[in-house]
Amino acid sequence: MARKISYKQAVNEALDLEMARDPSVILMGEDIVGGAGAPGEDDAWGGVLGVTKGRRSLEAAQLLEREGVDVEVIDLRTLSPIDWDTVIESVEKTGRLVAVDEAHPRCSIAADVTAFVAEHAFGALKCAPQAVTAPHASTPFAPALEAIYLPTAESIAAAVRKAIGRKMAVA
Numbered sequence: 001m002a003r004k005i006s007y008k009q010a011v012n013e014a015l016d017l018e019m020a021r022d023p024s025v026i027l028m029g030e031d032i033v034g035g036a037g038a039p040g041e042d043d044a045w046g047g048v049l050g051v052t053k054g055r056r057s058l059e060a061a062q063l064l065e066r067e068g069v070d071v072e073v074i075d076l077r078t079l080s081p082i083d084w085d086t087v088i089e090s091v092e093k094t095g096r097l098v099a100v101d102e103a104h105p106r107c108s109i110a111a112d113v114t115a116f117v118a119e120h121a122f123g124a125l126k127c128a129p130q131a132v133t134a135p136h137a138s139t140p141f142a143p144a145l146e147a148i149y150l151p152t153a154e155s156i157a158a159a160v161r162k163a164i165g166r167k168m169a170v171a
Contacts, residue, residue: 056100056150056151056152056153056156057073057100057153057156058073059153060153060154060156060157060160061073063153063154063157064157064160064161067166069160069161069164069166071160072090072093072094074086074087074090076109076113079109082113084116084120087113087116087117088117088120088121088124091117091121091124091125092121092124095124095125095126095127096125096126096127096129096130096160096163096164097113097114097117097125097129097130097163098129098130098131098132098156098159098160098163099111099113099114099129099130099131099132100131100132100133100151100156101131101132101133101134101151102133102134102150102151103133103134104133104134104135104136104137105131105133105134105135105136106136108131108133110131110132110133111131113129114129114130114131117129127162127163127164127165130159130160130162130163131159132151132155132156132159133151134149134150134151135149137149
């Protein structure tokens with residue numbers, strides 16, 4: 001019976017060769033980190049730097065930057081394996097975590113990430129990890145309803161403000 005680790009190594013070795021030819025190839029278990037990374041952190045996954053959540057996470061970072069808050073945005077890129085080292089390093093640097101996920105709050109990646117950080121980096125946290133998710137309700141079909149159902153740049157920014165102890169946006 002083959003060991004799973006050897007499969008991951010083989011895939012990553014093959015991808016290393018492919019990355020030399022095509023930089024758009026994503027290595028499994030390696031995150032993308034963006035932003036300046038001071039007081040807040042917005043931890044996101046999957047399509048986060050894509051059409052919906054990622055754009056909104058980056059919009060939130062831009063809103064907060066205008067308020068003088070640097071936010072480190074992480075795109076986990078893969079959910080299995082997750083690059084826990086990058087997440088933990090960021091939490092140790094910022095002391096905070098805001099996990100953004102379009103899924104419901106129960107059994108979501110946001111819940112998994114906040115639980116992992118609470119278990120493995122509790123001493124580095126300056127406040128409780130925050131999760132910004134869709135409400136615990138059925139996903140609406142209508143585009144207009146879906147737009148308000150999903151996390152918004154403002155709801156993400158509000159969670160970061162809460163994590164750093166600010167009440168509201170600075171005018």
